[in-house]
Amino acid sequence: MAETKPVNLAVVGATGAVGEKIIQLLENRDFPINELKLLSSKRSAGKKVSFRNQELTVEEAQPESFRNVDIALFSAGGSVSKKLAPEAVKHGTVVIDNTSAYRMDQNVPLVVPEINEADIRLHQGIIANPNCSTIQMAAALKPVQDAFGLSRVIVSTYQAVSGAGNAANDELENQTRQFLNGEEMTAAQLPVKDESSHYPVAFNALPQIDTFQENGYTFEEMKMINETKKILHHDDLAIAATCVRLPIFTSHAESVYLNVDQQDVTVSDIWDVLEKTEGIVLQDNPDTQTYPMPLSSSDKEDVFVGRVRKDLDEANGFHLWVVSDNLIKGAALNTIQIAEHLNNHNWF
Amino acid sequence: MAETKPVNLAVVGATGAVGEKIIQLLENRDFPINELKLLSSKRSAGKKVSFRNQELTVEEAQPESFRNVDIALFSAGGSVSKKLAPEAVKHGTVVIDNTSAYRMDQNVPLVVPEINEADIRLHQGIIANPNCSTIQMAAALKPVQDAFGLSRVIVSTYQAVSGAGNAANDELENQTRQFLNGEEMTAAQLPVKDESSHYPVAFNALPQIDTFQENGYTFEEMKMINETKKILHHDDLAIAATCVRLPIFTSHAESVYLNVDQQDVTVSDIWDVLEKTEGIVLQDNPDTQTYPMPLSSSDKEDVFVGRVRKDLDEANGFHLWVVSDNLIKGAALNTIQIAEHLNNHNWF
Missing domain, CATH: 3.30.360.10 (Dihydrodipicolinate Reductase; domain 2)
Incomplete structure (x- = not known):
């Protein structure tokens, strides 16, 4: 596989159960990250999170948050995804959405990499992570x-x-x-x-x-x-x-x-x-x-x-x-695996 | 229905989860009991149990415990039923067994009264209460x-x-x-x-x-x-x-x-x-x-x-x-209901 480019990654819903697990799994994973941006609701913004020896500050998720973000992992609920995922796509960000908002959309691949990795390349900006069960x-x-x-x-x-x-x-x-x-x-x-x-x-x-x-x-x-x-x-x-x-x-x-x-x-x-x-x-x-x-x-x-x-x-x-x-294969890990396959194949 | 005769009733396993529930349900039930005999393992014998304004003493279950007992409700585990139910039957007692010991025996009716009440009359001394689930x-x-x-x-x-x-x-x-x-x-x-x-x-x-x-x-x-x-x-x-x-x-x-x-x-x-x-x-x-x-x-x-x-x-x-x-319909209540149907129909 070709050498993979470090990406600018955003986690939306960084202080939720799945968001926390995503950050925890990314910590030790061999996934090349240039910059990690942690986004949340206004209420949770300002929290500090340590990641790979850095202290990151959680920011409020806004339409303009996605500028220069290559991949955004959304798990802040369906209404947030419906509002902000299209904004992220406008900035050229590929969204991997962990809510039910887009899963049954025929233009959105629904992916478990071991099962249907090839569907990832059909994305039009949004890839959906299936329901945990x-x-x-x-x-x-x-x-x-x-x-x-x-x-x-x-x-x-x-x-x-x-x-x-x-x-x-x-x-x-x-x-x-x-x-x-x-x-x-x-x-x-x-x-x-x-x-x-x-x-x-x-x-x-x-x-x-x-x-x-x-x-x-x-x-x-x-x-x-x-x-x-x-x-x-x-x-x-x-x-x-x-x-x-x-x-x-x-x-x-x-x-x-x-x-x-x-x-x-x-x-x-x-x-x-x-x-x-x-x-x-x-x-x-x-x-x-x-x-x-x-x-x-x-x-x-x-x-x-x-x-x-x-x-x-x-x-x-x-x-x-x-x-x-x-929270792992049912959510955070599968989301990260989709991001890794996307990046490894350069299917942006 | 004909007037029913008060019975001498024994509860085997009187200090277990199901036995306790049987005694609790009998307390307020319109079931004519002449004498209630509470039987248990040697370990639990001697315990006092109050029942319909009487204090009863739990006795160790023995082969001779069933003399003059009309109906015995067994819920003390399969091995106790295998050992003592035949002894009870020798005394003319009808056993209603709440263990798996006799359920699939072709000579033993397996009864949920609402479903197959008529099977009760086919008994040869033992009637089985089905598994709770x-x-x-x-x-x-x-x-x-x-x-x-x-x-x-x-x-x-x-x-x-x-x-x-x-x-x-x-x-x-x-x-x-x-x-x-x-x-x-x-x-x-x-x-x-x-x-x-x-x-x-x-x-x-x-x-x-x-x-x-x-x-x-x-x-x-x-x-x-x-x-x-x-x-x-x-x-x-x-x-x-x-x-x-x-x-x-x-x-x-x-x-x-x-x-x-x-x-x-x-x-x-x-x-x-x-x-x-x-x-x-x-x-x-x-x-x-x-x-x-x-x-x-x-x-x-x-x-x-x-x-x-x-x-x-x-x-x-x-x-x-x-x-x-x-513990109720799944065990104690169904056992009592079998006893009631047996007694009401005089299917001894």
């Missing part, structure tokens, strides 16, 4: 699809609160303390901050992530359904999702049922293709009680897969359990 | 099966720790305190007490409930599969389960996918049959963020169903979210 599932499905064909997916998720940001993390911790102190638990963030009802997530399960759509599915469920089809280039995939928020700080887990096209596939065949896939770690041994869990998967970059079982009734049916850190 | 799902499936036929079920569970007993409850509380105090979490109960590896359940998800079977499924998963077929009298049902333990004290939740036989069924049709079913409460309104949750379902006797959605690809496919208190 989508990325890890698609990462596990892709090698199966390539090897055996894929016709059907039914997923039920076990999602961490950090997917709803630092305030949701704080809320879970606070509710847990309240419960142990015998106090009533108070809720203001989950399931959806801007909706009217809030329920404690501590010692509970909330079968709502994001707002309900007209068809009775939540937006999170429709993200998993639509984004997976787009990333896998598989419009005909029959796919359904039920998304549930749980009292877990970090790492989403997913119970995935799938049908492959071939009828003679074995569990060993599935293991083989998963084991050979970059970014996937197979943890699957009932004899040693080995399987992925959120606590063991947190702060790690891989997607962990276990509990691979053949369905007892359908010869082409399999069950998987997929776990990954929702 | 099975009861609530079967309760929701039965009216759907009766109305529209049922060919396929895929379930992923979200199970509370109290299903593993009081010690697992204590472990979750203890781990939670350790976590908040910045200490390392210690685990000795979950996922399975007698196995070699234990993992913290606090802020985690354990994709193992009970021991692994040769086919890669856990025993809990196979219980859901086999018991559901038996209760629904539906050997041809295609059914798969993935069972997961979560940091929830009480009430299991289940994400259920199903296929009905008829092709023209609507969500309203499903709502209608569920709403008409005794023991089922429909909580399903996206506009008001109304759906069942473990915290709102605990200490209640019903099975709560919500998030009813038509599959986006299969015309006969539906998704449900089913929640119920695993």
Whole structure:
């Protein structure tokens, strides 16, 4: 690969859960940065952040912030992306957007580099990072699809609160303390901050992530359904999702049922293709009680897969359990990987 | 119904999580008890328990404990049931067993009274109470099966720790305190007490409930599969389960996918049959963020169903979210209901 040019990089939403993780991952990553610009809302501007032996000051994100910025990583919420991403593009900046604002836009590539790196070069200024729960599932499905064909997916998720940001993390911790102190638990963030009802997530399960759509599915469920089809280039995939928020700080887990096209596939065949896939770690041994869990998967970059079982009734049916850190591969790392592929190939 | 005779009742495992709940429910229930005998292991014998204005002393369960006992409710673990249930039967006692010891025995009825009350009369001394996660799902499936036929079920569970007993409850509380105090979490109960590896359940998800079977499924998963077929009298049902333990004290939740036989069924049709079913409460309104949750379902006797959605690809496919208190309808209440039906019909 040709030598890569150091870039001027901006992080929008630098003080949020994903922004913080992006800065933390960039610190030790072999990504050539000329200048790092940290941007946030007016409220968080002025904060100091240390990065590669420098002290950086967070600035308020403005339309003119993107002058001379080569790549901007957005994770400050959909409304900020809708307002500022087009401004950044006007300055020639390539935006990698970690919100749902542009994911289903047909002019915007939706990318998990291990799956559809080539889509990056089709960008017209904006590249979208998929939803956290989508990325890890698609990462596990892709090698199966390539090897055996894929016709059907039914997923039920076990999602961490950090997917709803630092305030949701704080809320879970606070509710847990309240419960142990015998106090009533108070809720203001989950399931959806801007909706009217809030329920404690501590010692509970909330079968709502994001707002309900007209068809009775939540937006999170429709993200998993639509984004997976787009990333896998598989419009005909029959796919359904039920998304549930749980009292877990970090790492989403997913119970995935799938049908492959071939009828003679074995569990060993599935293991083989998963084991050979970059970014996937197979943890699957009932004899040693080995399987992925959120606590063991947190702060790690891989997607962990276990509990691979053949369905007892359908010869082409399999069950998987997929776990990954929702802030790393589910957000910050995938965003950075898109930026690295963009830069390495000079696909500006 | 004919007047019912007051019975001599024994509770085996009276100091366990389910036994305690049985005594608590019997307290206020219109069940005619002549004498209540509380039995336990040697270790717990001697404890005092108040019941309907009497103070009862827990006695060690022995083969001769069942003399003059009409009905014995067993929930002291499979090995106790295997040893003592046949002894009780020798004394003419009818055993209602809340363990997995006899559930799949072809001479033992496996009963959820709303579903298959008539099976009670086929007993030969032992009647089995199904597994907690099975009861609530079967309760929701039965009216759907009766109305529209049922060919396929895929379930992923979200199970509370109290299903593993009081010690697992204590472990979750203890781990939670350790976590908040910045200490390392210690685990000795979950996922399975007698196995070699234990993992913290606090802020985690354990994709193992009970021991692994040769086919890669856990025993809990196979219980859901086999018991559901038996209760629904539906050997041809295609059914798969993935069972997961979560940091929830009480009430299991289940994400259920199903296929009905008829092709023209609507969500309203499903709502209608569920709403008409005794023991089922429909909580399903996206506009008001109304759906069942473990915290709102605990200490209640019903099975709560919500998030009813038509599959986006299969015309006969539906998704449900089913929640119920695993110690009440999932265990103690269903056991008592079997005893009540047995007594009311004089099916001794």
